[in-house]
Amino acid sequence: MDAVLLITGAATGIGAAIARRMAQPGARLVLHTGRNAAGLEALAGELRATGAQVATALGDLADPATAPALVETAHEAFGRVDGIVSNAGRAQRGNFGTITPADLEAAFAMMPVAFLRLINAALPDLTTSRQGRVVAISSFVAHGFGTNGLHYPVSGAAKAALEALAKSLAVQLGPHGVTVNCIAPGFVRKDSGGHTATSSATMESAAAITPTGRIGEPADVAETAAFLLSPAARQITGQVIHVDGGLLLP
Template sequence: MIDTKKRTLIITGAASGIGAAIARRCAGPETNLMLHTGKNAEALTAVAQDCTSKGAKVTTAIGDLADPAIPAQLVSQARNSFGQIDQIVSNAGKASKTPFGQFSHDDLMRDFAMMPGAFAGLVTAALPDLEASPWGRVVAISSFVAHVHGKAGTSFPTTSAAKAAIEALVDALALQLAPTGTTVNSVVPGFTRKQGGGHLAVSTDTLSAAMNATPTGRLTEPDDIAATVAFLLSHEAAQITGATLHVDGGLTLG
């Protein structure tokens, strides 16, 4: 029998920044967590310990999501550990500023493999679980770079394309899963402060420019995103699907 009061949640890129903030916010006795990182094992262990202290049951995994076998392995490990997968947060990604003329075909394909490819791999492997779950939720973390280009002196060609592809996949999956009650949404962070060992893709000067370009006058914090994701994962958000929520302090207004 499926437990309608508990959930199993997979979070990729959970060792730092947004992923770690989501894990900590969602942790509790009602939640089983599968936490993933590409390589930051020490930081992931610390996040897992924090989540365990809040009453969550936690399993962890390390793997390069550009490898098409890894998403299915994460799903299999979560299923073996907890029996049922209810929710997925596809957060892991990278930011590349390499311009046209310098990035290679392999660079572009790697970004697509580790972002929209990994998203597709995760949900495909977990599809029977999501369709059967009474609390099915999928959230993909996109980026403002899929919507605005060159603000505060930034441009991320391959990342922009990969994140835009994720949003298109979200819409298609939302339509497919809507009759089952599972919702699928994307959250679009603005310029976000990196925490806990996260990779910093832009300079300090660029971050200052980013604050000036953001109408609220501040960077987005990882917990700003985590709060939004936690709501989308909740029972209260059952009628929100196929949405793209911008959590960016107004960055994409103009």
């Protein structure tokens, strides 16, 4: 695959797993992180050793200048953008009475608003690409409310908005041969040192309410993303694929 792929939130977790899955000789990857420069550079070195070409970029996606800058980084390194994995995000637990409008605004700025800015900046590339793909990483919290006694109203609202934007984008870009899909993971094990809004004890107990009897690994999500980014998925668009071990079935 000679497409130029931009992955946000790529230093750890799901983003890093997708980058590893897509890395191969000749692959061209633009990897972003908000602040974890050391982690991102370590990953970039690992992927370059596989033969992939890798460019890196830092920036807070809540800053309006960051998304266009990521597309510019791709242009400077590889001349274009063919695929986007919008992965960067942050889970936040809380209940009404403690969460604030500022919390909601921050979640929207980092997720659906940043996604909109990123797509607007990359739109000329996507509409002329022969292999255009967009994958947005959503979450079960946009569909299951109070799962395992946990409440994520702010994150759930932001992820739901992300999915709505992705579906509208799928309609707009369909005639150009570009597919746009979302992946909604269930509970996924975090990398050591990565951000989490859920304690390790709660994560382990989540396996008991997941029909497969296990929580997910970042690689589980990466495999689905790799398929959606591939030519084999050319007729799949506007979908939300749940990679959650059946979490939302009961």
